[in-house]
Amino acid sequence: VCSSDLDLQGAIKSAIACKLSGAERRIGFAAPWLRESAASVFHTATVASSAAHIVDAYRDLVAFILQATGGSLTGPYPEFPLPLGDASMTPPEATARRFVIMNPGAGWQSKQWPAASFAKIADALADHYGLPTILNCGPGERALAVQVQRECRTARPDIFTGGIPAMIALLRRARLMIGPDTGPLHLAAALGVPTIGLFGPTDPTRNGPR
Numbered sequence: 001v002c003s004s005d006l007d008l009q010g011a012i013k014s015a016i017a018c019k020l021s022g023a024e025r026r027i028g029f030a031a032p033w034l035r036e037s038a039a040s041v042f043h044t045a046t047v048a049s050s051a052a053h054i055v056d057a058y059r060d061l062v063a064f065i066l067q068a069t070g071g072s073l074t075g076p077y078p079e080f081p082l083p084l085g086d087a088s089m090t091p092p093e094a095t096a097r098r099f100v101i102m103n104p105g106a107g108w109q110s111k112q113w114p115a116a117s118f119a120k121i122a123d124a125l126a127d128h129y130g131l132p133t134i135l136n137c138g139p140g141e142r143a144l145a146v147q148v149q150r151e152c153r154t155a156r157p158d159i160f161t162g163g164i165p166a167m168i169a170l171l172r173r174a175r176l177m178i179g180p181d182t183g184p185l186h187l188a189a190a191l192g193v194p195t196i197g198l199f200g201p202t203d204p205t206r207n208g209p210r
Helices: 013-020 035-044 054-066 113-128 142-151 164-173 183-188
Strands: 004-007 026-028 044-046 100-102 132-137 159-161 176-180 197-198
Touching: 004 013, 013 035, 026 035, 026 054, 044 054, 100 113, 113 132, 113 142, 113 197, 132 142, 132 164, 142 159, 159 164, 164 183, 176 183, 183 197
Parallel strands: 004 026, 026 044, 100 132, 100 176, 132 159, 176 197
Antiparallel strands: none
């Protein structure tokens, strides 16, 4: 059996990691999904995809692998069941009424919307719709969430710092999720929660919730 590695990033460092793994077959993307052209030097096979969205590009990669082994990829996209989450870890006020979740933080600072802008939305939701806001706060993001609180004029958003199980339970009760291109936004979309995604340095056509 031939050992294989998949380079889904298409970067030089990820391609080198595949090479160093010792795998006999190293599969990566061709342009335009290849992030750095030099990475292809370390690939033994490349997958061409004309897809616009990264999920569809990954589907093309799976189809390539199956075809190489005599199989094929047919049918609709699979639905992945998600857990109910841990409601015992959610704030008590979240169980009584509907609310909006905002996620002001992001892995890249360039993805973050200004705190004052989140505060204006929280004020508008409170003033016009009577909807409270909960600020999701990841590791190292509490100062940013507190800044949003301070910028609010009429809203009094709470800060949520729970883990993923609690976050899932919280999202299942939310009316809306607002945030940049980051994990909680995509988790909300996967749970069927209406989302407003704020995109800047990343392309929503490629990376947005599908």
